[in-house]
Amino acid sequence: MPQFRLAIDAMSGDNGLKTIINGIVEAKQLCGDSFMVYLCGDAARIQAGLKDCGALSWYASGEIKIEHCIDSIASGDIPSLVWKTRANAPIIRCISLQKEGVADASISAGDTGVLLGASIFILGRLKGTARPALAAFLPTTKKRHILLLDVGANLNCRVDHLVSFGMMGYSYVQKYFSLALPRVGLLSIGKEPTKGTKVLFETARELKRLCRGFVGFVEGSDVLLGEADVVVCDGFAGNVLLKACESFHLLALSVLGRNGEVAEKIRNDIAVLDPENYGAVPFLGIKGIVLKAHGSSTSTAIANAIMTAITAIKKNALALTNAPAAKGKP
Amino acid sequence: MPQFRLAIDAMSGDNGLKTIINGIVEAKQLCGDSFMVYLCGDAARIQAGLKDCGALSWYASGEIKIEHCIDSIASGDIPSLVWKTRANAPIIRCISLQKEGVADASISAGDTGVLLGASIFILGRLKGTARPALAAFLPTTKKRHILLLDVGANLNCRVDHLVSFGMMGYSYVQKYFSLALPRVGLLSIGKEPTKGTKVLFETARELKRLCRGFVGFVEGSDVLLGEADVVVCDGFAGNVLLKACESFHLLALSVLGRNGEVAEKIRNDIAVLDPENYGAVPFLGIKGIVLKAHGSSTSTAIANAIMTAITAIKKNALALTNAPAAKGKP
Numbered sequence: 098m099p100q101f102r103l104a105i106d107a108m109s110g111d112n113g114l115k116t117i118i119n120g121i122v123e124a125k126q127l128c129g130d131s132f133m134v135y136l137c138g139d140a141a142r143i144q145a146g147l148k149d150c151g152a153l154s155w156y157a158s159g160e161i162k163i164e165h166c167i168d169s170i171a172s173g174d175i176p177s178l179v180w181k182t183r184a185n186a187p188i189i190r191c192i193s194l195q196k197e198g199v200a201d202a203s204i205s206a207g208d209t210g211v212l213l214g215a216s217i218f219i220l221g222r223l224k225g226t227a228r229p230a231l232a233a234f235l236p237t238t239k240k241r242h243i244l245l246l247d248v249g250a251n252l253n254c255r256v257d258h259l260v261s262f263g264m265m266g267y268s269y270v271q272k273y274f275s276l277a278l279p280r281v282g283l284l285s286i287g288k289e290p291t292k293g294t295k296v297l298f299e300t301a302r303e304l305k306r307l308c309r310g311f312v313g314f315v316e317g318s319d320v321l322l323g324e325a326d327v328v329v330c331d332g333f334a335g336n337v338l339l340k341a342c343e344s345f346h347l348l349a350l351s352v353l354g355r356n357g358e359v360a361e362k363i364r365n366d367i368a369v370l371d372p373e374n375y376g377a378v379p380f381l382g383i384k385g386i387v388l389k390a391h392g393s394s395t396s397t398a399i400a401n402a403i404m405t406a407i408t409a410i411k412k413n414a415l416a417l418t419n420a421p422a423a424k425g426k427p
Numbered sequence: 428m429p430q431f432r433l434a435i436d437a438m439s440g441d442n443g444l445k446t447i448i449n450g451i452v453e454a455k456q457l458c459g460d461s462f463m464v465y466l467c468g469d470a471a472r473i474q475a476g477l478k479d480c481g482a483l484s485w486y487a488s489g490e491i492k493i494e495h496c497i498d499s500i501a502s503g504d505i506p507s508l509v510w511k512t513r514a515n516a517p518i519i520r521c522i523s524l525q526k527e528g529v530a531d532a533s534i535s536a537g538d539t540g541v542l543l544g545a546s547i548f549i550l551g552r553l554k555g556t557a558r559p560a561l562a563a564f565l566p567t568t569k570k571r572h573i574l575l576l577d578v579g580a581n582l583n584c585r586v587d588h589l590v591s592f593g594m595m596g597y598s599y600v601q602k603y604f605s606l607a608l609p610r611v612g613l614l615s616i617g618k619e620p621t622k623g624t625k626v627l628f629e630t631a632r633e634l635k636r637l638c639r640g641f642v643g644f645v646e647g648s649d650v651l652l653g654e655a656d657v658v659v660c661d662g663f664a665g666n667v668l669l670k671a672c673e674s675f676h677l678l679a680l681s682v683l684g685r686n687g688e689v690a691e692k693i694r695n696d697i698a699v700l701d702p703e704n705y706g707a708v709p710f711l712g713i714k715g716i717v718l719k720a721h722g723s724s725t726s727t728a729i730a731n732a733i734m735t736a737i738t739a740i741k742k743n744a745l746a747l748t749n750a751p752a753a754k755g756k757p
Contacts (some may be wrong), residue, residue: 172621238681249616252624286579286666287722291502292661294582317670321678330667333624336616337664338671340647345675348651351568352696360687366682392617 099133099160101407102200104191107138107146110206110399111392114142117206118150122398125155127400130407132404133160133177135194137187140165166190176210180218188212192219195385202386202406204377206394213250217384226382227261228254231332231389232269233339233378236366237323244270244327245320249336250389259283259300259329263308265381266327272297276324281308282325284314284334290314333358343371376401386410429461429490432530434521437468437476438499438538440729441722443470447536448480450729455485457730460737461754463490465524466519470495496520510548517564518542522549532716532736535706536724538552543580552578556712557591558584561662563669563708564598567653574657575650578708579666580719589613589630589659593638595711596657604656611638613657613663614646620644623757630659639664647691657673673701709739716740 107117121134136143140163147153149162155161168185180189191203192215205212213229222229232248237243246262246287247254254262262279270279283301285293290301293314304311316339330338346368353359368374376398377388386409390402437447450462466473470493477483477491485491496513510519521533522545535542543559552559560577567573576592577584584592592612600609613631615623620631621646634641645655647668660668676698683689698704706728707718716739720732 124516173507236678238678252616284667286582286663290651317667317672318674321673321674333616334664334667337614337647337660337668341646341650341671342675344648344651346680348566348568348675349679349693353683353692359683362683363679367678368475 101130101132101202101357101410102135103403103406104137104164104194104200104203105131105399105403106136106187106191106203106207107136107143107203108187108207109392110394111357112395114138114146115150116354116394116396117399118146118152119396120394121161121403122150122152123396123400124403125160128404128407130411131160132403133162134403135162135164135191135200136162137166137190137194139167141148142411145331164190164194167318170208170211174211176208177214177218179211179217186211189215192216192385192387194295195387196220201410202388204388204390204399204402204406205341206377206390206392206399209249212387213380216380216385216387220383220387225261226265228258229380229382230258230262230265231335231378232266232381233335234407235320235339235342237321239323239406241274241323241326243320243323243325244273245335245339246327246329247332247335248339249332251332252379253332253333254296254305256296259296259331260303260307261382263300263304263311263327263329266329267310267359268383270326276326279310279326280312280324281310281329282319284320284328284330284338285314285316285416287316288314292386304329305307309403346371349367373398374401376403376405379405429463431460431462431532432465433462433733433736434465434467434494434524434533435465435729435733436518436521436535436537436705437473437689438517438537439590439722440724442725444468444476445480446724446726448473448476448482449726450724451485451491451733452480452482453548453726453730454733455490457675458734458737460741461490463492464733465492465494465496465521465530467496467520467524469497487553492756494524494579494588496518500538500541506538507544507548509541516541519545519746522535522546522715525717526550531740534718534720534729534736535730536707536720536722536729539579539719542717542719543710546710546715546717548642550713550715550717552713554712555591556595558588559654559712560588560592560595561665561708562596562711563665563705564670565650565669567651567684569653570733571604573650574603574653575665576657576711577662577665577667578669580710581662583663584626586626586629586633589626590637591712592661592687593630593634593657596659597638597640599711600656606656606671609640609656609658610642610654611640611650611657612642614650614658614668615644615646615658616689617646618644621622626633634659676701698742704731706733706735710736732748 194200232246376392524530562576707720
């Protein structure tokens, strides 16, 4: 009996069902732990996909189970309500399987808003969390990763949201790196307390009052320089920043060449930012392990997402859900 | 008689008056063109600084003139009103010298909002410009630079501001690269038209209607990949993105080493993003050449800002103000 039970949204992502299945196959080959998967989606299509990808033996052995669900999300649906109106959509079914105690973690490359809504309303928020956030680790010149949140779940943030991100990030990184006093920075356009927006000024005041590790404003250039351990921002700026960082290694490879030792180093140490490598990012502030994979995830990204999920279950701590798998080594 | 006349805010920047003066000295040594400078600030301090930096001979020859002004901006001042309430502050005096026809361009490392306010209200907006914007060039994997705007002048943007940035960027890049149809992208968190905010959805609709080159939403990862020629965003996201990109070469150097051929390539071809190299960024949409230098500008950055300004005056086209000096070669 496999130790770990994952619910995976088979119908999500830009690259189709076979990419998801190939990701599972890759993880089966790479992962030292035994795991089983509930593949949520259209049963006939999944079965055909398993055959095409040479994965039928895992279906036969019960290591891959099909959770038939065919509801799909329409363009007019309100993301935060889909958990109720489309309860039989694969992305929602994954979260329900967790709620029912059947799965230990969920992975979807689907819509962030839908996944967030389902996570909040089906699994629930952790106590004291104004808004759950998507969090990601980024490498720095200081050799220790920083945690950036939110990276895309909340585009318009109120003061209490941002304060909540700061508190979650502080406690998360404190446990993750065994730090006595993680430094929490608030992303702005300058370090001066007079630069920024009203929401940022008020957030800074609150964080100064509530968060021992608050170090004030940090700028876009401070992130990769490791000037803080946690960087708090709204999901729009965080998403833009994360994705720009993800593309850095491609610029470096285009300038420095795609082969040889230098290219290898770039791929290993700069492209940790590559979504291929980290696979998926977790929601913080949710009662459960829910991972959001990139829409453009390849099979390798899905395999890494699976290993990230397994690490999170193993550590049995939501505060540790964000362990980057494979090459990720913060 | 020097050909080019620059007004420089001597009291701006984090590194003090001597950094500004040393920047002028560096530019005097590097620049093939003869130019004169109106140094705006406290006359006694400037004179002492010129002496310390060995620059008195240019003062004697009239190539550096001192424009005595001692008003300073208080923390309670409203940036957009300072042009009126602190008319004798150095940063405002620079713009006034331009308006009076005494200077051809201004450079300040001071507050962006103050500089923008003075530029709008003293020099005026170009026809059809809802809001002037700060614009910066970034390198891409496609070997052609992209223009990012706004990068920090406008933190909260309305639809008409963003549309205006798109139109200014389109026309600017069209002239700059002699492109028939520059591609204008709108920065968002996904390419799908359903992802983003209401303001972005409406901006996209307007740009589709008004701008022939509009290609829809682009993501943070598309910028360095050159998926557009112009990327439009609010000044908060743009500032974060630009500054993150500026720090990237430092991460690359920390991973790949600071010496040797690879480091040299990084410094030449990736660190174009380094503010040291581009010196300053221009406001688009203003009747005059106004350059905003980084608060943290070194003397080299100031020297490059001076050369950028001279290039802009030479081309006698506001549409070409953004020519990165020195290493910049878009």
